[in-house]
Amino acid sequence: MRPRPSIRVQMKPISPKFVTFEGIDGCGKSTLIDELASWLDRTRVPYVKTREPGGTSLGEKIRGLLLDPAHRGMNRQTEVLLYTASRAQLVAEIILPALKSGAWVLADRYIDATLAYQGYGRELDPDPLRRLQHWATQALVPDKTVLLDCGIDTAAARMSARNHRPDRIEMEERAFHERVKAGYLDLASLDPGRFIVLDAEKPLPEVIADFRAAFREIVPAP
Numbered sequence: 001m002r003p004r005p006s007i008r009v010q011m012k013p014i015s016p017k018f019v020t021f022e023g024i025d026g027c028g029k030s031t032l033i034d035e036l037a038s039w040l041d042r043t044r045v046p047y048v049k050t051r052e053p054g055g056t057s058l059g060e061k062i063r064g065l066l067l068d069p070a071h072r073g074m075n076r077q078t079e080v081l082l083y084t085a086s087r088a089q090l091v092a093e094i095i096l097p098a099l100k101s102g103a104w105v106l107a108d109r110y111i112d113a114t115l116a117y118q119g120y121g122r123e124l125d126p127d128p129l130r131r132l133q134h135w136a137t138q139a140l141v142p143d144k145t146v147l148l149d150c151g152i153d154t155a156a157a158r159m160s161a162r163n164h165r166p167d168r169i170e171m172e173e174r175a176f177h178e179r180v181k182a183g184y185l186d187l188a189s190l191d192p193g194r195f196i197v198l199d200a201e202k203p204l205p206e207v208i209a210d211f212r213a214a215f216r217e218i219v220p221a222p
């Protein structure tokens, strides 16, 4: 009797993905996070959404300190440490447990925000900043980072259209925001495998189409 062929079922494991969204204020991050969230809903992939600074009870208190215009004289190093403290708590309390449970994490800002805003914006030495981030986040690096590249005037117009009151960082001079925007593009060019840069000046349906094209291979089919 011929031996029966063994049936091998090839299970392709779908590993959870840590996706971060970056760009200057008002570039459209929340809008795209909602887009990816409803895509994952349709494909029945569990996910957790986070935002920084904040996302935990401790982090939301730190957010209050960081964004309050009353703290305009905040020291640059203090600013770095507060953003990083909020992030350390978020990683330990929310992001790592979510990834471990098999959920995706969709993060509104992460390490690159500190490198762009405090490194380029505040003109701080990037080396200690990077070392601090590595330590504080337990070396957790995103799988993909979506950078929404958008002009300062466009982003400002979008924010004022929704009657947004500027916070302490948004009140910074234009040159600061120019450095942040250029800094983000620099960071993306240093890590092209992780970054997906989208032209966020385009009308929203086009940005969404570009985003979907970039993520077609990453989001599992339903």
Ligand SMILES: Nc1ncnc2c1ncn2[C@@H]1O[C@H](COP(=O)(O)OP(=O)(O)O)[C@@H](O)[C@H]1O
Pocket: 024, 025, 026, 027, 028, 029, 030, 031, 032, 158, 159, 162, 200, 201, 202, 203, 204, 205, 207
């Ligand atoms: N490509 C786009 N074109 C026009 N308006 C946009 C675009 N992307 C986002 N918006 C709008 O701009 C505003 C800011 O977007 P949002 O996603 O909240 O930005 P962020 O989270 O980066 O601050 C929202 O009212 C949103 O609907």
Ligand SMILES: Cc1cn([C@H]2C[C@H](O)[C@@H](COP(=O)(O)OP(=O)(O)O)O2)c(=O)[nH]c1=O
Pocket: 024, 025, 026, 029, 051, 052, 053, 067, 083, 108, 109, 110, 113, 114, 115, 117, 118, 167, 169, 170
């Ligand atoms: C996470 C992070 C944010 N920021 C800034 C960017 C924003 O101006 C502000 C966060 O405010 P937020 O209201 O969350 O802005 P947005 O919705 O546009 O992301 O903090 C830093 O300067 N460094 C950081 O590490």
